[in-house]
Structures are given as C-alpha cells and as structure tokens.
Amino acid sequence: MNARLHPARSGFGFVEWFRPGEYGRTEDVLPEIVASGATHLRTHLSWAEYLAPGGEEWFDWLLPKLSAELDVLPCIHYTPPSLSRTGKATGAPRRLKDYADFVDHVIDRYGRHFRHIELWNEPNNLLDWDWREDKDFSLFCEMVGGAAYWVQKRGWKAVLGAPCPFDPAWINLMGQRGVLDVVSAVGFHGFPGTWDSDEGSWNGWDLHLGELRRIVDVYNPGAELWVTETGYSTWRQDEVEQVRRFMAALSVPADRVYWYSWRDVPHDVAVQEGLWFDPRHYHLGATEHGGRPKLLARLLQEGGVRRVQELFTLAKPSIASSVAPVVITGGSGFIGSNLASSYLREGRDVVIFDSLARPGVDSNLAWLRDQFGDRVHSCIADVRDAAQVRDAVRDASVVFHLAGQTAVTTSLDHPIEDMEVNVRGTLNVLEGARAAPRRPGVIFASTNKVYGALEDIDTVATAKCHQPADPQIARNGIGEDRSLDFCTPYGCSKGAADQYVLDYAKSYGMPAAVLRMSCIYGPRQFGTEDQGWVAHFLIRALRGERITIFGDGHQVRDILDVDDAVAAYRALHANVGRLSGQAFNLGGGPSNAVSLSMVLAEMARIIGEPVETAHEPWRTGDQLYFVADTARLQAATGWQPTIPWKRGVLRLARWLQAERFADAPAARQRRLSA
Incomplete structure (x- = not known):
C-alpha cells in the first residue's frame, strides 16, 4: 500500500479540539502538527463555549494563532443551554435564526482566518444533536440551511457536518430539504477498524464515498466530499495498524481528509457527555496525551507522508x-x-x-x-x-x-x-x-x-x-x-x-x-x-x-x-x-x-x-x-x-x-x- 495523496487534493489535515483555557497545550501541539507536514486543521468553535465567561477572549486568541500556521476549518456547534429548547447544548435553539446570526458574527469577527466554515457536527448522533425533539430533522434543516445560505451570501463556503454513523437516507433528506443546494462541501466520518467492523457495517471507502457522491450529485454536483474525521484507536497498542489506516485514508477519493486526532485525550477528560467508559475514545491520537509520539507521529515528523511511504515500502x-x-x-x-x-x-x-x-x-x-x-x-x-x-x-x-x-x-x-x-x-x-x-x-x-x-x-x-x-x-x-x-x-x-x-x-x-x-x-x-x-x-x-x-x-x-x-x-x-x-x-x-x-x-x-x-x-x-x-x-x-x-x-x-x-x-x- 502506498502512502500517496489522492490526485483530487493536496495535503492532509488533523482534527484537534482545544478546550477553553488550554493555552499551554495549544502552544505545545500546534508546532508538532505543523512539523508533521499537515496543511489543514479542523477544530471546534463551540457556540456554547463562546458565550460562556471567557469564551470570546479564548477564541480571539485561538483562531488567529492556529490560522497563522494552518488552513483552519472551524466547526460551529453546541447550542448555549440558555438558548436551547431542551436546556442542553445538543438541543435546537428556541429561535432557529439565532444560529445563523451567530455564524454571521463569527464571519465578521474571525472570517479573515478561514475560507470554509463547518455547520454542526454529527447531527444524527444523539450526543451532538437531540433528534428526539426533531424526529424529521425539520428544525435542523431550517437552522443549518439558513446559516449555509447566509455563509454563501457573505462569500464564504459552508461545509455540512457529517452524519455519524454514515446514513445515506439522511444525506438524501438534506438534498430534498434544499440544504445540499447551499453548501460547498459535505462531510463524511469513518473509523474503519475502530468502531465499525470491516466484516460488518463498514464496506470500504470507495463504496461509502461512491454512495455519498451519487446522492450529492443529484442535488449539487459541484459540492466537494470531505472526510472530516477518520482515524484509528491504538487502545490495543497497535501503532503499526494506525499507520496502515492513515496510509489508506490518504488515498480515499475525497477532496479533503482530516485525521482524528493529533493527541490522545487524557483519561480524566470526558470525550462527550457521559463518555468516560470506552477506551477507544482516548487513544485516537498520533501522540499520547503527554506528548510521546506514537509511530505515526514520529514518521510524519521525520519526513511527512514521504517518510511514511518510505517505511512501508x-x-x-x-x-x-x-x-x-x-x-x-x-x-x-x-x-x-x-x-x-x-x-x-x-x-x-x-x-x-x-x-x-x-x-x-x-x-x-x-x-x-x-x-x-x-x-x-x-x-x-x-x-x-x-x-x-x-x-x-x-x-x-x-x-x-x-x-x-x-x-x-x-x-x-x-x-x-x-x-x-x-x-x-x-x-x-x-x-x-x-x-x-x-x-x-x-x-x-x-x-x-x-x-x-x-x-x-x-x-x-x-x-x-x-x-x-x-x-x-x-x-x-x-x-x-x-x-x-x-x-x-x-x-x-x-x-x-x-x-x-x-x-x-x-x-x-x-x-x-x-x-x-x-x-x-x-x-x-x-x-x-x-x-x-x-x-x-x-x-x-x-x-x-x-x-x-x-x-x-x-x-x-x-x-x-x-x-x-x-x-x-x-x-x-x-x-x-x-x-x-x-x-x-x-x-x-x-x-x-x-x-x-x-x-x-x-x-x-x-x-x-x-x-x-x-x-x-x-x-x-x-x-x-x-x-x-x-x-x-x-x-x-x-x-x-x-x-x-x-x-x-x-x-x-x-x-x-x-x-x-x-x-x-x-x-x-x-x-x-x-
């Protein structure tokens, strides 16, 4: 297997979430990611965290810092509980237009630091969007569709957050509702070998991305396909397999690929609300949470993708x-x-x-x-x-x-x-x-x-x-x-x-x-x-x-x-x-x-x-x-x-x-x- 980028794109990216106040961690991690040869970085700009005490100051520091080194994709999600219909960050806002207004504010304040902006994350996942209160996704479509239209109107490009697990019917629903018409790219998440089984629900990159491409082409043939998250957990200490999965991800037929993530999450941090129990969540990084490089990080820092390819030849x-x-x-x-x-x-x-x-x-x-x-x-x-x-x-x-x-x-x-x-x-x-x-x-x-x-x-x-x-x-x-x-x-x-x-x-x-x-x-x-x-x-x-x-x-x-x-x-x-x-x-x-x-x-x-x-x-x-x-x-x-x-x-x-x-x-x- 050759570690070669797909001809449709140049470069690759990492996903790294930075929590408010992690100034030191950001200063440590950013040069490591740059040294890996990555050109893109996907991170979150939490609506809820922005409106929390100290949120503005944090993102005022973070986004310019990141964008000075990498092409940044901010993912805007999580409703401020005070504005949510359910009182939780996963709920739809009571006034759906508030989301578009916040996106507009983000463009005004930070727009010079990015060209694309991702609208929500894993919307069919209960931990990110409470679809129990929005069973037909009409609230989501109105909220994100309106925001995407305004992003496009302002001259930026909207990325539709990826469903996780992959759901072709959900993507088709977004097309029927007009959301696909106003986005420039559609996200896809896939973690073969970590949560999905190669023998079960995972049927390979070509099949899944081909299915996604066929649906998107019906509604918006010009939209790009982005793998906004892929990765492999080393919870079984199989660092070599992580490198193999990374190599496979480089050649997928997508316009961008983001690898999740650069650093492991410390065990005392909840990955998502209530999720301390699954060890796979805590070992997805190319480095351990303390900074020790795993095999993937070491190879990338020694010579980027070329170094990975050299090794596996x-x-x-x-x-x-x-x-x-x-x-x-x-x-x-x-x-x-x-x-x-x-x-x-x-x-x-x-x-x-x-x-x-x-x-x-x-x-x-x-x-x-x-x-x-x-x-x-x-x-x-x-x-x-x-x-x-x-x-x-x-x-x-x-x-x-x-x-x-x-x-x-x-x-x-x-x-x-x-x-x-x-x-x-x-x-x-x-x-x-x-x-x-x-x-x-x-x-x-x-x-x-x-x-x-x-x-x-x-x-x-x-x-x-x-x-x-x-x-x-x-x-x-x-x-x-x-x-x-x-x-x-x-x-x-x-x-x-x-x-x-x-x-x-x-x-x-x-x-x-x-x-x-x-x-x-x-x-x-x-x-x-x-x-x-x-x-x-x-x-x-x-x-x-x-x-x-x-x-x-x-x-x-x-x-x-x-x-x-x-x-x-x-x-x-x-x-x-x-x-x-x-x-x-x-x-x-x-x-x-x-x-x-x-x-x-x-x-x-x-x-x-x-x-x-x-x-x-x-x-x-x-x-x-x-x-x-x-x-x-x-x-x-x-x-x-x-x-x-x-x-x-x-x-x-x-x-x-x-x-x-x-x-x-x-x-x-x-x-x-x-």
Whole structure:
C-alpha cells in the first residue's frame, strides 16, 4: 500500500479540539502538527463555549494563532443551554435564526482566518444533536440551511457536518430539504477498524464515498466530499495498524481528509457527555496525551507522508510456501539486524518481525533489504498482536525472540506497557511457535537484570572501578546459579518472560532456551541514555557533547561485541534440542570487564581529545558490578568471546563516524586513533 495523496487534493489535515483555557497545550501541539507536514486543521468553535465567561477572549486568541500556521476549518456547534429548547447544548435553539446570526458574527469577527466554515457536527448522533425533539430533522434543516445560505451570501463556503454513523437516507433528506443546494462541501466520518467492523457495517471507502457522491450529485454536483474525521484507536497498542489506516485514508477519493486526532485525550477528560467508559475514545491520537509520539507521529515528523511511504515500502511479508525461514522478532534492532545479516549472508531467508517503534531502526531494515534483497521478508507489526505473530512464525525453522521494551527507565515510567510488551509479547511468540507445524526452536533474549541489583555482593572501590570482595566472583563473574531477584518493572517483565520460555520447554516439550545478556555493543546500534550506553557515549563524544554519568562512573560491566553475541545465539540455536529448558549468561566475561570511566578514557584516546562528563544520582536498579560467568555456555556450545573490548569500541567508533557523521561538516569529522 502506498502512502500517496489522492490526485483530487493536496495535503492532509488533523482534527484537534482545544478546550477553553488550554493555552499551554495549544502552544505545545500546534508546532508538532505543523512539523508533521499537515496543511489543514479542523477544530471546534463551540457556540456554547463562546458565550460562556471567557469564551470570546479564548477564541480571539485561538483562531488567529492556529490560522497563522494552518488552513483552519472551524466547526460551529453546541447550542448555549440558555438558548436551547431542551436546556442542553445538543438541543435546537428556541429561535432557529439565532444560529445563523451567530455564524454571521463569527464571519465578521474571525472570517479573515478561514475560507470554509463547518455547520454542526454529527447531527444524527444523539450526543451532538437531540433528534428526539426533531424526529424529521425539520428544525435542523431550517437552522443549518439558513446559516449555509447566509455563509454563501457573505462569500464564504459552508461545509455540512457529517452524519455519524454514515446514513445515506439522511444525506438524501438534506438534498430534498434544499440544504445540499447551499453548501460547498459535505462531510463524511469513518473509523474503519475502530468502531465499525470491516466484516460488518463498514464496506470500504470507495463504496461509502461512491454512495455519498451519487446522492450529492443529484442535488449539487459541484459540492466537494470531505472526510472530516477518520482515524484509528491504538487502545490495543497497535501503532503499526494506525499507520496502515492513515496510509489508506490518504488515498480515499475525497477532496479533503482530516485525521482524528493529533493527541490522545487524557483519561480524566470526558470525550462527550457521559463518555468516560470506552477506551477507544482516548487513544485516537498520533501522540499520547503527554506528548510521546506514537509511530505515526514520529514518521510524519521525520519526513511527512514521504517518510511514511518510505517505511512501508520496506514491508514484504510474502514468502514461498516451501521455505522455512529464520524469524527474528525485533529483527530491525541492533542485535537483530546483525543476527539477520549473518544468516542472510549464507543464503537463508529471514523474516524480520518488528514494530519499528525505536527511532532509527528502520535504517537497519533498509540496510538489510539493500544488501540481501528479496530474501528479507519484513513484517511490520507488534508482538502484542497475537494474530500477526502467529502468521509470522507459522513456517519458521527457528524463532529468535529479541523484540521487547529494553529500558529500565521506560519501565518505571510505563510499567503496564513494559509488562504487555515483554510478557504478553513473549507468550504470543511461544504460543505461535507451539502451534507451528515445524515446532521451531525459540531462543529468547533475556537480561542480567533478572539477578536484581546484586546489593548483597560486597565490593571494594578502586581508583577505576568497583571490584567484588569475593575472589571467586572477581575471577569468574556471576553464574547462572545466582538466585533470581527481579528488580524494577523491567526486571520483573523480562524475568517473567525468561521463566515462561523455560517452562514452555518443560511443560510442552518445546525446544526453547534463554540467553541472559550483559552489555552488547557494536555496529548498527542506536544507543540512548537509557539503553545501549556504549554507543550512546560514543555518539555524544564524536559530537563533542557532554555525557551524563549516573553514579560515580566506576560501576563495572562486561561488554561484548555484537559479532560475538551473534555467534552465541547461533551456537545455542545449533544445540537448542539438546539444551532446551536452560538459561545461559552471555557477556564479555572477566576479560572484557570494564568500568564506565575506563570506557570513557578509551573513547577520549580514540577521538584524540577529552570527553566532557557530568554526574547525576544513581538510577533505580543499577548494579555496581555485573560480569557474566559464561563458563556454562562455553562448555555447552564451544562458544567464547573473540573480540577484545578496545578493538570492538574502535570498530564501533569507525562505523558511527562513517554512518552517522559522514555528512557532518569537516570541522566535526575526527581522525580516530587506532
């Protein structure tokens, strides 16, 4: 599916309701919408709110603010209760002409800020228009028809508010009553996959808009068709599907399309009177209500519609029925893309299952496609989507489950999402593999965080690092016989998933095993402050930026080059039948045990100048010391690390210089020391 605008229009819009007094929210949201590439904005100008205390001042500020950046479509609805026949905002005004008079006032006061004006919203919906008091819509037709006539007379263009749900008979009634004669556009609302069922009442954009076009052409062939609301709720965390629905909406045969909405609604705000109960209403945004971009917002802000289209041209889920591919969840990530490359170089077919939620990882997928072409089969989906997982692993020869929420800090901020991704996602993978005909082996990427903060291990502080007082631990590291002690939501979720994998091997006889990883680093890593610290440090050092150290910088980790990590995953896969039901530590071991300060000193040597640092307090769950004892893995598979940490860090620095800084100004290019 191509993310291309329909030839009948240019640009697309968002719907965003701004409530009176939301000055700060408006200031935050408006530049985000502009950065998305949107050209239009549909918002409401509530008649009831305008006449409430402070209403004039609010809209005097809001409309000029919005129209300075976007083509604004104000939707005028909601009767002031004092003027309503029912005493509610959904009732018809006692004097129907009052609505037209208010529209005329809006044109006088704000007309320079818009060319089109929408008359009411969802008039066949009881929550917006009380049709119980207007069963034949005669009041509505007189009210809106008169206002539309006056809008046209004044030289502006009226848009008829869309019925929701879509009702062809209602549209035809508007034609018979003469309303369609005096409007320039007719609205349409459609939310396929959210409220309407693709198998039920929703019959597709072409059919519904075609039906609308046939009715409108009878009364006013020159009127345009506008999709004034469409969207997709991510209440099931399916951000990828939201992007797909957005792409589909771009190509609908309408003159304008408005996507509902830019931001989620906070859970403590009623979407409509009495509606706090339906979670779908609260997750329609391209960003969360706190501002965190979902996949759709991130892609649009990275490059607009073109960026969305680029991403989904990478998707190629089809695969020959006779092929038993390697399936890698999280296959566009750092370890996943390196692991995929190792199999693809041997001529294997690989299914990359990835939600692309982590910024930058789609470049890894593009790299794989460029290098290996049609043997890369990408499935852009989330591991929380059980059906997608089941389809992806159906023919697998092996499943490497690397997808997950990977940061302790994120788990502390969003523990429920962390649990759903890491625990539920892993169960979906296990169930999919259990149902697959070939009974593929499952290799799970766990973490050393399952051992907790290790606060009971006494350490001795030296000038460079914290060392265990126990000579055996200092010599060998932490072994798998260490008791599990889940710490932080991330440790709990990964630990629970770890145990599920081991139990499925026992309870169902599945070939499944676990690798509990230390710090892996290397090419194709997009490190952040919260995860992937070696790459994060190098990126900031190469930019000449300050690096934040949490704690004293003497905490010790055994870092492992990704090529060695890939070799370990493959070695475990080769022996998974014999080693099923077992967990193994994976890290650089004592020979690659380093403190953060030691790594920073080596980075300074590589780039040829000091690295600036700043210190912050210790973070929850941070271990003073973790070095993996990998003796069990070595004995069971013959694997061992081969790349010394200094050589690996230099290799990563050179890759980052070539890939991330190749287009940087000459002043930023650095000569890296060997």
